[in-house]
Amino acid sequence: MTTDKTLLQFAGLVRFRSAVPSDERAPGALKVGVDLGTANLVLAVVDADNRPVAGITHRSSVVRDGIVVDYMGAVQAVRAMKAELEQRVGVPLQRAAAAIPPGIHPGSAKAIGNVVEAADFELVEVVDEPTAAARFLDIRDGAVVDVGGGTTGISVLRDGDVVASFDEATGGTHMTLVLAGARRIPFAEAEAEKLDPDNERDVFAIVRPVVDKMASIVSGVLDSHPEVAVIHVVGGACSFSDFTTVFANQIGRRVLKPAEPLLVTPLGIAMYPNEAGA
Template sequence: MSTDRTLRDFAELIRSGDVLPAERRAPGPLKIGVDLGTANLVLAVLDAANRPVAGTTYRSTVVRDGIVVDYIGAVRAVREMKAALEERLGEPLIRAAAAIPPGIHSGSTKAIGNVVEAADFELAEIVDEPAAAARFLGIADGAVVDVGGGTTGISVLKGGEVLASFDEATGGTHMTLVLAGARGVSFEEAEAEKLDPAAERDVFAVIRPVADKMASIVARFLEAYPDLDSVHIVGGACSFSDFEQVFAKQTGRRIVKPAEPLLVTPLGIAMFPQATGEK
């Protein structure tokens, strides 16, 4: 199954609240990815063959730029999402992985893990967000940019290993702040307008300087890797239709954006190796 098809199937499971029937799942324990984003929390449930089984999202402000700023709120939100999925599935969810932006402080990494464990999961691993996205996309060699709510993370991979990573505190939240200032409205009103598909063209005209800044950050980082022809971009903040054009112009490289870019990283997080040595 193609990655875009998998993403669309997962998005439909979230939208509908359905689950993949047990008879269609690969035998083995379910795997869970916990994506604690600045604007969105996502829980992804996969079967042993890494096929989407169920998922849910939650708009939240408990994390900022990869740092848990409301620990109690984060634990409560993840517990509620876990309980809702367990009710749909009719079985407990046990092992989960989480992710962090590249280069985050070790204390913040520990806090992310603590949230997952406090929500009654066994912590399987903590992975860099762009590396998780690369795992889902099947990228062994190339560059992955994860444009989240609070940060833009970049990872360069070779032979499946991360050669270099970088993270800049510029993301979707900064787009909303620019839009709020231009419109003279509250952050919440600007966020609602940013997420309105009918307003996309007008919104992007205002927030394009933020996208230009993100693209320039990526372009500078990739100057050390002139042989990289393609850059894969994921994350909710890159959902605008014209986003790829801005990055292509700034970087001079082919930009690849999958369907449902917000959901790439949580699916990659959930694709952690099983204890049996699955690779």
């Protein structure tokens, strides 16, 4: 199954609040990826062969730029999402991995892990977000740019290893702030307008300076990596139709965006090796 088909299948499981049926689910056999984003919390469940089983998303502001700003709110949200997923799949979900933006302070990374453990998971791995995305996309060479709600994370890969990583505090939240200022409307109203597909063309024209800044950041990081020919962009903030065109024109390299870019990283988080944490 291609990555786009897998993403679309997973998106359907999330959207219709369903699970892939199976008679072979022992407790602990399913793997969970916990993506604590600035704008969205996402839990992805895969089987031992990394096939999507179920998933759930929740709009939230308990994490900001990789920093847990509402610890109890984050724990309660993840617990509730875990409980709903367990009801769907019919077995306890015991093991989970989490992700952090590249270059995050060790204390903040520890807090992310603590949230997962406090939500009654056994934490098996903490991985940086672009690396998780690269794992799902099966990328061994190139660059992965994870454009989240609060940050833009970049990882450069060579032969499957991360040789450079960088994170900048520019993301979807900054788009919303620009839109709110231009429209002279409250942040929540601007966020709703940004997420409405019917407004995409007008919204993108206003927030394009933020996208230009993201592209400039990525271009600066990649100046020292001329071998990178292809950039893969993921994350909810890159969902605009013209996002890849702006990036490609400014950076001068090929830019690819998978279907359902918001769901790439959580699936990659869940695809930790079966022996992880053993």
